[in-house]
Amino acid sequence: MKQKKKKLRITEGDYVLANRRAARAEEIAQHGRQVSMRRAVHKSKKVYDRNALKRQAHKGLPLFYRRRVTSLK
Numbered sequence: 001m002k003q004k005k006k007k008l009r010i011t012e013g014d015y016v017l018a019n020r021r022a023a024r025a026e027e028i029a030q031h032g033r034q035v036s037m038r039r040a041v042h043k044s045k046k047v048y049d050r051n052a053l054k055r056q057a058h059k060g061l062p063l064f065y066r067r068r069v070t071s072l073k
Contacts, residue, residue, distance in 0.1 A: 027035055
């Protein structure tokens with residue numbers, strides 16, 4: 001019985017993957033590390049933030065009082 005030869009085809013997904021890998025390797029070669037494009041989203045001051053309010057309330061208190069107040073929930 002003869003075995004069929006596999007047809008080697010480059011699919012669109014293979015092309016995109018190879019292109020990404022090449023771009024990443026080029027970026028690392030240029031900068032010495034991978035460059036991150038993420039940026040922090042601006043946080044509005046008008047949004048309610050309970051943790052920020054708690055930190056602000058405890059800011060002027062002495063350390064021993066902070067621990068006692070937070071443990072008495």
